[in-house]
Amino acid sequence: MLLVDASRGIDDDTRRITGALRERGRRSILGLNKIDLVRRDRLLGLADALSRQGRFDPIFMISGLRGDGVEDVKLHLAASLPAGPWLFPEDQLSDASERLIAAEVTREQVFLQLHDEIPYASTVETEQWEDRRDGSVRIEQVIYVQRPGQRAIVLGEGGKRIKSIGARARAELEHMLDRRVHLFLFVKVRENWVEDRERFEALGLDYDI
Incomplete structure (x- = not known):
């Protein structure tokens, strides 16, 4: 599924992804997010332009802020999944490591609080994870910007x-891990982090797409 920020339009990253999908002949799902920030005529034009760049079916109009269209996406994705045996225990919600999940929790807060200033210019890495004797955990993370x-x-x-x-990431982590969390955040500049192949592979993503 390709998720596009409708308020930003079609940027170079989107063109690169749609081009790669087109070259591989892949049909994909398209989600246009932040539709509450875009006029209807511009939104329809954006959907048409993207449809001409790649094979998208269906196309979802979404407002993550208001929740519009989110349930439709969930239902479609659930219905599209092939039936098969359980690969993990029923109570295991993810096969990702706790370090990676913790980084994504903090990254979500960066996006939620700074979506206008730096929507896609940052990433988060968990540098240290220490389980303490009192049952709590000490987590050190670095937020990288360009x-x-x-x-x-x-x-x-x-x-x-x-x-x-x-504060918000720590509260979410404590709820998720069911224990006290000592979270320490640092902010560093890494100009070319979006070109870091190892970073993409660590997230389980295809760098070449």
Whole structure:
């Protein structure tokens, strides 16, 4: 499934992905998100332009903020999955490592709180994970951005933004892990992180697509 920020339109990354899908002859699902920020005529034009760039069926109109179209996507994906035997225990929600899941929790907070300033210019890596004797866990993570100006945005005035991101991510992690979490966040500049093949492969993603 290709998810496109409708408010940003078709950028170079989207063209690269649709081109790769077209070359491979793959039919894909298309989701246009943030439709609440786009006029209807522009939205229909965007859907038409993307349809001409690749084979998309169906196309979903989504507003993650308002929840519009989200349930339709879930139902379609569930219905499209082939039946098969359980590959993991019933109570195991993911085969991803706890380190990776923790990084995604923090990354979600970065997106939720800074979606206008740096929507896709950051990533999060869990550098250290220490299980402590009292049952709690100490987690150190680095938020990587592409430019020094983005680092300042993530930190916020007087560190207010990074504290807010950390507080909400910590609460989510404590709920998920069912134990106390000591979360420490750092922000660093890594200009070419989007071109880091090892980073993509660690996430289980195809770097070449």
